[in-house]
Amino acid sequence: MALRIAGETIYVPDLTALTQGAVSRLIDEGSVSGRIVIHRAILQLLEYNASKGRVVGYAGLEELRRLRQYSDTGIIKLEFTGERLRGFIEDEEQLVGEVNSLIREYAYSVNGVLITGNELQYQVAKSMGIQVVLVKDKERGRLGFEKYFSENTMSVHLKEGVVPVAKIGRPGEWKFVKLSDTPLTRQEIEQMANEIIEATRSRSDAFIEIDRAGSTIVQLGAYRIVITRPPLSDGWEITAVRPLKKLRLEDYNLPPELVKRLNERAEGILIAGAPGMGKTTFAQALAEYYMRMNKVVKTIESPRDMILPPDITQYSKHYADTGELHDILLLSRPDYTVFDEMRNDEDFKLFADLRLAGIGMIGVVHATTPIDAIQRFIGRVELGMIPSIIDTVIFIKNGQIDKVYEVKMTVKLPTGLREAELSRPVIEVKDFLTGELEYEIYTFGEQTIVVPVKKLRGKQGIHEKIIEEIGKIMPEVDVRMENGDIVITLSRQDLKKYNRRIKRLRKLEEKYNIPVRVKVEE
Structure with missing residues (x-):
């Protein structure tokens, strides 16, 4: 225990005072002088954090280095006291609580002044009758x-x-x-x-x-x-x-049809784009827009980098597991939840679960093309559930809306197939503003097929021309389109009959750059 010299004040900083650099700041301001005593349990805790590579440990040790310099030049007297913790505690909250308790007890025993940046530590110390200084937020300077x-x-x-x-x-x-x-x-x-x-x-x-x-x-x-x-x-x-500027949804000059959809029908929204294209900025504007419509809006972020008004609660994915976030959002029932930076299977599953529970969801995902955003759900959820989870995809490029898709489920014969018995559930992905069908997603056997219908239709005139030419080379054979390829079905007898003409098909492939496949029936 430190021996007190008559009239001398002993200052006892806790962990927060050291990691905030508060002690050296108080010395520079002239508020603290004399003797500063560091409990060895704090040194042990700083060493532990630094050994884990945590900046908190390095920050505290850096503060101790500054205090040592002040001590060497005679500005203060720096001393170490107390015993290190024995039987190191694994739970970090419990560990910090135990160290805080040791600091309080020591400050009480020497009638010292406790320095802390922790409001709870301050209140407990005051209730024990300990002299205590609560370090206030320092004036923000330029870092x-x-x-x-x-x-x-x-x-x-x-x-x-x-x-x-x-x-x-x-x-x-x-x-x-x-x-x-x-x-x-x-x-x-x-x-x-x-x-x-x-x-x-x-x-x-x-x-x-x-x-x-x-x-x-x-x-x-x-x-x-x-x-x-x-x-x-x-x-x-x-x-x-750092975001360059904060935008309102009105700044994007959205088409009236899209604004109407966002107001009335869009509840499973994906905001997609390449890194740095402005996805989070748009999501932030959309969150504020819904808040101004008197909707309850919350966010899930990691890190919490959206700049939002206090009306919107921002949850950190790092400080809670998926189950906890799931329970909080289901019980608090927001109208919309913005899920920023969806990356792993757990994120997509949480998004899907909350959407299926009736919560409006806005997900932000990295994607190089708009269809890639939808494909990131394939394999993570049942294909037939995708239209129930996602109804609108907004693709951001260079800070502006580049494409908007709407997603629907129907039962039909997929484009490019001819036999009616091949009809099946098909997810249609349409350009929202033009109504043009651009992609179809369906299962074929055990495979999930994503067909670019717009490109396929662009080639249909060429397909018809190739089929016509094949009819001249091989009259009365079965010719059809399958998934963008042209397939000719021959019997064994026809194969012998047209054997020499098959080589001419390869010239058609080279000419039109369309695959032509030959099937032989047994």
Whole structure:
């Protein structure tokens, strides 16, 4: 136990005070001086987090390094006391709670001043009669990485040993720009990473979404930040992405028919597009639009990077498993749920379950073409359920709506087939604005077939011409179209009869670039 000198104040920081960098800040402000005592249980906890590659551990150790420098120059006296925890606790919440309890007990025993950034720790300490300082949110200053952002910067890419670069422009029209001729050092990257983590501890609009060994994902205001470090990456790296502007749905100048559909019929919506094309920006505008229509709207995100009003509750996929999110949304019954960045089987299954339960769903998926967005559900859900889950696909390209599909189920003879007994359930994918059928999806045997009907119809005139020419080469044979190919069915007797003429079919294939297949009946 630290011995008190008459008139001296002993300051005892807890974990949050160190990871926020609050102690050194108070020293710089002149609010804290004298003796600062660090409990060894905190040092143990910081060491544990750093060994797991978590930035929280590094941020706390960096604060201790600053305090050591202050101590070496005589500004403060830094001491360590207490015993390390024995029988290390696996549950991290319980572990942090145990360390907080040890800090409070020590501060009480030496009549010291507890420094904390945790509201609960502050309230408990006050109830025990401990002198305590609650570190308030520091005034927001410009963080180190923000100096690389200008008005038109979409993202900044910082890596040790490499010059900083940025994407400047707008979705679909951007260029890589070097921001300096001097490569960044590891120390500079680590310092910026620590600043970011410290900011998440003191700002209400900042969250550590994911903290793993080797990577940390942070949502800091409008910035989505990914920090990676060895051994996951070959060096420290920070990637920060920021939306250029916030749009309302009215800014997209949507056709009246589409606005009517969004108002009345669209409840299973997919927003698709390539990375960086503006999918999330549109989803954000659509969420606010429904909110203004007095609908209850919630979101599922990871990270929570949508900039939305407080009326819309944003759930983090990282802090709850699929079952918990499923229960919360079913019981709270929102009119619409926006599911941002659907990636794995669990995401698609949750989307499908909630939609089938009657909740309006808006899913954001990566896709290079509009049909790819629908195909990502094939194999994950029963084919016949797809039209019940998805009714509208909106494809975003270069920040604008490029294509809108509507999805329906019908029973018909698929395009290109002729025999009536081949009729089956078919999913029709139509261009919503023109009503033109573009794709058909159906099962054939054990296979799922996705047929580009528009292209197939474009070739129908050629098919008819080829069939006519085949009729001249091989009179009275059975010729039909199957899935875009031309199929000739011959008996054994006809095969002998037309054997020499079959070679002429290959010339037709080369001429028209249409497959011609020959089937021989037994």
